[in-house]
Amino acid sequence: MLSCIGYSQETLSALLKTYNKESVPYISVQELAMPKTKAILLDxxxxxxxxxxxxxxxxxxGYSTFNLEDVALSFPNLNTNIVVYCSLGVRSETIAEQLKKRGYTNVYNLFGGIFEWKNNNFPVYNSEEKETEHIHAYSKAWSKWLIKGKKIYE
Incomplete structure (x- = not known):
């Protein structure tokens, strides 16, 4: 688990600048939601x-169980558009960096992750592929960035 964030962070941009190297370009939730945006989404x-x-x-x-070889087998085309997301965009940068090092050329990190997706009223789905208001909030400290939906911690 990532270390607790300080509550002095004023904006999501400031938070991500603190934890990320910005080695992978961001894509906004609005851009991802556009019908013209075609990409493989990796959680x-x-x-x-x-x-x-x-x-x-x-x-x-996954993050702790991420297997680069499995992704490479599933998506052999290194020009595939790939968007990686996590809760806010920190863990996803780490995974996206591995994809870039592997040779993938069109890899993006979802700015604000699933929290920002939900905060902008885009739908999320549960394990039964049914729309849900529940969002896994990762931790109490990080959950302050999730404004909409019902926070789940387990």
């Missing part, structure tokens, strides 16, 4: 987070 959270809530069509790849 870089833990399985219990994914089962509570994920973006429709997202493929669970």
């Amino acid at each position: 870089a959270r833990e399985i219990e987070e994914y089962e509570v809530s994920h973006i429709k069509g997202a493929i669970f790849v």
